[in-house]
Amino acid sequence: MIVAIASGKGGTGKTTIAVNLALCLPRPVQLLDCDVEEPNCAIFLKPNLVSREDVGIPVPRVDETLCTACGECGKFCRYHAIVSLKTTPLVFPELCHGCGGCALVCPEGAIREESRPIGIIGEGTAGGIDFLQGQLNVGEAMPVPLTRALKKKIRRDGMAILDCPPGTSCPVITAMRGSDFVILVTEPTPFGLNDLRLAVETVRAVGLPFGVVINRADAGDDSVRRFCGEKDIPILLELPDDRRIAEAYSRGQPAVEALPGMRVLFEGLGARIVIEAQSHRTVSNPAGSRLDA
Amino acid sequence: MKIAITAGGPTLDSPVDQRFGRAARFILFDTATRGHTTMDNVQALDSAQGAGIQAAEAVARAGAECIITGHCGPKAFRVLSAAGIRVCTGAGGSVKEAIAAFESGKLTQTQSADVEGHW
Numbered sequence: 001m002i003v004a005i006a007s008g009k010g011g012t013g014k015t016t017i018a019v020n021l022a023l024c025l026p027r028p029v030q031l032l033d034c035d036v037e038e039p040n041c042a043i044f045l046k047p048n049l050v051s052r053e054d055v056g057i058p059v060p061r062v063d064e065t066l067c068t069a070c071g072e073c074g075k076f077c078r079y080h081a082i083v084s085l086k087t088t089p090l091v092f093p094e095l096c097h098g099c100g101g102c103a104l105v106c107p108e109g110a111i112r113e114e115s116r117p118i119g120i121i122g123e124g125t126a127g128g129i130d131f132l133q134g135q136l137n138v139g140e141a142m143p144v145p146l147t148r149a150l151k152k153k154i155r156r157d158g159m160a161i162l163d164c165p166p167g168t169s170c171p172v173i174t175a176m177r178g179s180d181f182v183i184l185v186t187e188p189t190p191f192g193l194n195d196l197r198l199a200v201e202t203v204r205a206v207g208l209p210f211g212v213v214i215n216r217a218d219a220g221d222d223s224v225r226r227f228c229g230e231k232d233i234p235i236l237l238e239l240p241d242d243r244r245i246a247e248a249y250s251r252g253q254p255a256v257e258a259l260p261g262m263r264v265l266f267e268g269l270g271a272r273i274v275i276e277a278q279s280h281r282t283v284s285n286p287a288g289s290r291l292d293a
Numbered sequence: 294m295k296i297a298i299t300a301g302g303p304t305l306d307s308p309v310d311q312r313f314g315r316a317a318r319f320i321l322f323d324t325a326t327r328g329h330t331t332m333d334n335v336q337a338l339d340s341a342q343g344a345g346i347q348a349a350e351a352v353a354r355a356g357a358e359c360i361i362t363g364h365c366g367p368k369a370f371r372v373l374s375a376a377g378i379r380v381c382t383g384a385g386g387s388v389k390e391a392i393a394a395f396e397s398g399k400l401t402q403t404q405s406a407d408v409e410g411h412w
Contacts, residue, residue: 074350079342079343080340080342080343080346080347080350081343083346083349083350083372083375085350085353085372085375085376086353086376087375087376090371090372090375092343092346092368092371095342095343095346
């Protein structure tokens with residue numbers, strides 16, 4: 001089963017939930033850090049990374065001896081990554097999305113694709129968890145191809161927890177698509193609620209069942225709880241605003257290791273997810289979601 | 294020859310638009326006939342990235358041999374150079390004044406982009 005941990009607002013506690021949940025689930029369990037622009041699960045899990053894979057996207061390389069400057073490649077490209085004027089084509093690799101279209105439309109077969117590195121995938125183990133993370137190279141604008149490559153490593157023999165980036169944009173949708181269940185982590189504040197509404201809209205558009213975890217639940221107001229009640233969204237767990245959790249966090253220590261009494265909360269969360277995923281009560285249109293997985 | 298000048302308005306009295314890729318429009322001036330036409334830079338409105346590339350393609354297709362503007366970024370510069378189009382930056386005032394400056398040799402051709410790209 002694949003469980004994506006997302007949020008609207010950043011800093012609500014996705015990584016906290018992802019890491020501690022993974023530590024409390026029965027094995028085998030995978031944790032994939034899909035926040036490839038700034039992966040941080042490793043700070044808490046300190047994985048023993050045993051392999052490292054370079055990931056690239058295909059960018060065009062034009063054979064100037066075959067090119068007739070017909071301009072078809074430039075006409076096709078939506079991103080202006082390949083430009084053909086009266087001359088042989090100019091390639092702007094940083095704009096290329098790797099669709100391969102230019103190579104397909106070239107009537108002379110003059111375009112080859114070669115790989116431009118964008119990041120790395122690290123793989124290893126941590127506390128009995130099969131750990132994977134994507135790390136986008138600094139300066140790269142497109143995390144999506146790396147996230148896709150990372151998700152190919154998901155195994156279906158146990159639980160896979162995906163720590164997603166914050167927000168609701170392309171990298172988040174790429175990370176959560178195809179999951180069996182999404183946990184939206186929020187905080188009980190006006191900012192938390194505002195961004196939770198956006199996240200709920202997004203998850204509904206992708207067509208996935210979901211539930212909410214309220215972090216630091218006793219620290220704010222009641223509006224998130226009331227919102228979930230009104231929308232019939234299950235609240236799967238409420239974590240207290242306990243200074244000891246923050247202290248452990250600041251030491252890079254998972255909460256369930258600093259406070260073993262918390263294990264039972266995360267074991268309960270794991271069980272609750274399985275039940276809620278089967279009930280599908282939050283999926284408004286499971287047969288025809290607007291964004292296909 | 295045809296010169297493309299980035300312009301904030303449709304006439305020769307309009308100010309020179311200081312940006313190339315995201316200029317509002319181009320005025321195409323023919324130095325032989327002294328006539329001019331305008332070309333809106335609509336493609337830039339829809340581009341999150343690559344506006345300079347599109348603008349360069351547009352002026353190349355319009356047959357310009359030289360562009361006059363305030364600033365030109367790296368992607369636009371690369372396309373213009375590949376197309377053999379001269380680039381003059383640092384122009385100010387009105388389009389008419391910029392043309393006069395160019396024709397009297399006060400505006401010189403640049404050999405590189407003079408600003409960074411935007412993301």
